[in-house]
Amino acid sequence: MEIIDVKEDYFYAKRATYIGDFKILVEFENGEIKxxxxxxxxxxxxxxFKELKKEENFKQFYLDTGIITWHNGYDIAxxxxxxxxxxxxxxxxxxxxxxxxxx
Numbered sequence: 013m014e015i016i017d018v019k020e021d022y023f024y025a026k027r028a029t030y031i032g033d034f035k036i037l038v039e040f041e042n043g044e045i046k047x048x049x050x051x052x053x054x055x056x057x058x059x060x061f062k063e064l065k066k067e068e069n070f071k072q073f074y075l076d077t078g079i080i081t082w083h084n085g086y087d088i089a090x091x092x093x094x095x096x097x098x099x100x101x102x103x104x105x106x107x108x109x110x111x112x113x114x115x
Contacts, residue, residue, distance in 0.1 A: 023040040023041045023042045023044070023078075023090070023094055024040065024041050024077070024078025024079065024090050025038045025039065025040055025041070025075055025078050025079070025080060025090070025093060026039045026040060026041045026078070027039040027075070028073065028075055028080055030070075030071040030073070031047070033051055034049070034050045034051040034053065034054065034067065034070055035047050035048065035049050035050065035051065036048045036050065036073070036080065036097075037100070038080075038093060038097055040094060041078065044099065045099070045100055045102075046094075046097035046098055046099050046100060047097055047098055047100055048080075048088075048093055048096060048097040049096075049097075049098070050064075050070070053065065060086075061086055063084070064082065064086065069082070078090060079093075080093060
């Protein structure tokens, strides 16, 4: 039996922070920092996930082994999170880095 080395083309989240307007700032385990924009979900039929259309519910996620998850059991697949998120550009300031724009 031959063992094949499978390279993952996505990474798990190391940190995730809600930044408003259904957007999540995600730092991946490879060091990349991106923003996942989930705002289009508000205009879609989410079926059982419809409670996530309410911002109050949406922003109460947490990371479970690198996967963005909600207390009701919903989660976002790590490959979706990585592929759909966009890189961010930071500007160095006196005290902290500031998010300038999403590429």
